[in-house]
Amino acid sequence: MAERGGGAWKRDIVRLLQRRDRRSVQAYNKLLEKSYLLGARKLQVESLPLQTELPARSVLDSAQMLECLKRSYEEQIVELQRINEELTCEMIERSTTLKAKKTALEEQRSRLASVSAQFYDLEATRQQLKGQVDELSRQNAAVKAECDNLREHYWLQDMEFRRAAERGLELLKSIMRMKVEAAEHRNEKNERVKQGRLSKELKKATRRPIGTEREPEERKEEEQKMSGAAVPEQEVREKPRRRPFRSASVTSMALSRYVDAFKGLFDFRLKRGNSHGGPSEDHYCCLPSCVATCLPSLVSDTKEAHLSEINAVTFSPNSGLVATGGTDRLVRLWSVAGGRLEHVQTLEGATGGITSLDFDPSGSHLLGASYNNVTQLWRIGDSKCREILTGHADKVTAAKFRSIRHQAVTGSRDRTVKEWDLCKGRCSRTINVFSYCNDIACCDTVIISGHHDKMIRFWDSRGPGCTQVIPEEGRVTSLSISPDHMQLLSCSRDNTLKVIDLRTHNVRQVFRAEGFKCGSDWTKAAFSPDTSYALVGSADGTLFLWNTETGSLERTLAAVHGSPVNAVAWAPSGLYIVSVDQCKKLALWT
Structure with missing residues (x-):
C-alpha cells in the first residue's frame, strides 16, 4: 500500500509539471499573437492619420508617401524582430529553468526514495523497540508483582517475628515467674526445716536442767549461742549439770535469745537471696580517664x-x-x-x-x-x-x-x-x-x-x-x-x-x-x-x-x-x- 501510494504522488507531480509546461507554451503562443496584433493595431493607427491627411496633403507626391510607409513598416518589422528575439531568449531561459527543475525533481525523487527507505527502516526499528518496551513492561509488571508478594511476605514474617518475640517475652516472664515461685517454695521449705530444727533445739534446751546460778562456762556457752555459733550436741551432753532446777526467768531469757539468733540468721539469708535482682536501672562502671592528652603532630x-x-x-x-x-x-x-x-x-x-x-x-x-x-x-x-x-x-x-x-x-x-x-x-x-x-x-x-x-x-x-x-x-x-x-x-x-x-x-x-x-x-x-x-x-x-x-x-x-x-x-x-x-x-x- 505504501509503495502504491508513493508511485501515485510521483505521477501526480509529473502530470502537474507537464501541465505547467503546456501552459507556458500556450502563454508563449498567446504572447506571439499579441505581439502580431499589436503590430497590426499600430499600422492601423498610423494609417488612419495618413488617410485623413491625404486630402490635406494632396500636394505631396505619392512616391514620398510610399517611402514613408515603407520606412514605418521596416521599423515595425525591426521592432517585431526585437520582440521576437526577446521572447525567444525568454523561452530559452524558461526551457533551461525547466530542465534545471526537472533535474531538481529527479534529485528530490532519489532523495525521497532514500528517505522512504530510511523511514521504512526506522519504522521497523520502532516496531522492534515497541515490542521490547512491551516485553520490558510485562517483565516490570511481573517483578512488581513479585516485589509486592515479597513485601507482603516480609510483613507477614515481621508480624510472625513480632508475635514470636511477644511469645518469647511471655515465656521469659513465665519462666521468671516460675523461678520466683520455685525460689519462694524453696525458701518456705528451708524455713520449715529451720523452724523444725529450731523447735528441736528449743526442746532440747528445755529438757536440760539449768540452775539459777550459772557457772562461767555456762555464761560462755550462752554468749556463743547469742553470737549465732552452733554448739555441738556432744559438748552439750558433756556439760556438768550442777543444779537440777532452773527458774522461769532464766528459761524465758534463753528461749528469747535462741529465737532472736535464728530469726536474725534467717532474715540475713533472705536478704542475701533477694538482693540478686537488684535495681533495674544499674549504671555502667566508670572506666579510668586520661590524665594528660598528647597533642598530635603527624x-x-x-x-x-x-x-x-x-x-x-x-x-x-x-x-x-x-x-x-x-x-x-x-x-x-x-x-x-x-x-x-x-x-x-x-x-x-x-x-x-x-x-x-x-x-x-x-x-x-x-x-x-x-x-x-x-x-x-x-x-x-x-x-x-x-x-x-x-x-x-x-x-x-x-x-x-x-x-x-x-x-x-x-x-x-x-x-x-x-x-x-x-x-x-x-x-x-x-x-x-x-x-x-x-x-x-x-x-x-x-x-x-x-x-x-x-x-x-x-x-x-x-x-x-x-x-x-x-x-x-x-x-x-x-x-x-x-x-x-x-x-x-x-x-x-x-x-x-x-x-x-x-x-x-x-x-x-x-x-x-x-x-x-x-x-x-x-x-x-x-x-x-x-x-x-x-x-x-x-x-x-x-x-x-x-x-x-x-x-x-x-x-x-x-x-x-x-x-x-x-x-x-x-x-x-x-x-x-x-x-x-x-x-x-x-x-x-x-
Whole structure:
C-alpha cells in the first residue's frame, strides 16, 4: 500500500509539471499573437492619420508617401524582430529553468526514495523497540508483582517475628515467674526445716536442767549461742549439770535469745537471696580517664576505608578499636596498635548509609544510625546485627548510648528524639521538636539535642518538656560532652565552636580561626579526653585544634585530607586521634 501510494504522488507531480509546461507554451503562443496584433493595431493607427491627411496633403507626391510607409513598416518589422528575439531568449531561459527543475525533481525523487527507505527502516526499528518496551513492561509488571508478594511476605514474617518475640517475652516472664515461685517454695521449705530444727533445739534446751546460778562456762556457752555459733550436741551432753532446777526467768531469757539468733540468721539469708535482682536501672562502671592528652603532630597511617563518603568515626572505650561508617552501607572495625590501622571486621546487616556510630561504655556493643530511618545494634565480635530499632519516619542523624545500661537515644530529621529500651527493643519515649535534629549528647538524666533551627535544647528524662534552650548563630552540626559531664562542645554552620558550662548553661569560650569553615550539616567536633582541647575538621581538609583554657588556636594539621573532613574522634587514652573525609580516607594521627 505504501509503495502504491508513493508511485501515485510521483505521477501526480509529473502530470502537474507537464501541465505547467503546456501552459507556458500556450502563454508563449498567446504572447506571439499579441505581439502580431499589436503590430497590426499600430499600422492601423498610423494609417488612419495618413488617410485623413491625404486630402490635406494632396500636394505631396505619392512616391514620398510610399517611402514613408515603407520606412514605418521596416521599423515595425525591426521592432517585431526585437520582440521576437526577446521572447525567444525568454523561452530559452524558461526551457533551461525547466530542465534545471526537472533535474531538481529527479534529485528530490532519489532523495525521497532514500528517505522512504530510511523511514521504512526506522519504522521497523520502532516496531522492534515497541515490542521490547512491551516485553520490558510485562517483565516490570511481573517483578512488581513479585516485589509486592515479597513485601507482603516480609510483613507477614515481621508480624510472625513480632508475635514470636511477644511469645518469647511471655515465656521469659513465665519462666521468671516460675523461678520466683520455685525460689519462694524453696525458701518456705528451708524455713520449715529451720523452724523444725529450731523447735528441736528449743526442746532440747528445755529438757536440760539449768540452775539459777550459772557457772562461767555456762555464761560462755550462752554468749556463743547469742553470737549465732552452733554448739555441738556432744559438748552439750558433756556439760556438768550442777543444779537440777532452773527458774522461769532464766528459761524465758534463753528461749528469747535462741529465737532472736535464728530469726536474725534467717532474715540475713533472705536478704542475701533477694538482693540478686537488684535495681533495674544499674549504671555502667566508670572506666579510668586520661590524665594528660598528647597533642598530635603527624600522621602515622592512612587508609581508603570505604567505597564512598565516610560520615562517622568513633573509638572504643579502651582505645583499641576504631569504628567507621559511610554511605556505602558498611560498618568497619579497625585495630589501633603501634600507630597502625589494621582492618579487623566488617559488620553486616546495615541497610542504609551510616550517619552516626557510638560504643557503649563497656565497649561490647556498637550503635549505628542510618539513612533508611532505623538504628541498628551490633555486638562486638559478632558480625550479625542483633537489634533493629524502627519508629522514625525520616533519616536517623544521631544515635548515642546513655550511662544507664541498655538505654539509648536517637535523633532524626522527622523532628523527633526517641529514647529506647534495648532489652525490649522498643521506644520508651518520643520527644517532638519543632526542627529536625542533627546531633545528640547524653548525661545521666539529661538529653541534649542540636537542631537545624539554630537551637540547642535540654530534655530531662524524668520530665515531659524542654528544660533549657540555648540559641546559636548557625545550624548546629555537632554536640560533644566532656568526660566529667561538666562542659558541652558545639559546632555550628557559622564556622564557630562554643564551650558551654552545663552547670550555668553559659557560653565559656567561642573558637574561631581564619581558614576554618564548617563543611556540612553533619561535621562533628570532639573534646580531648582531659577536656583541655577542642578538635574539628574544616571544609579544606585541615584539622583545627584549640586550647579550651586559653581560647587560643593551638595548632593546625593539614596536607592529608583533600576534601572536607566530616568527623574526628579522640582516643580515650589521649594518644591518638582519627579523622575521616568525603573522599573515603581514614587518617590516624599521633
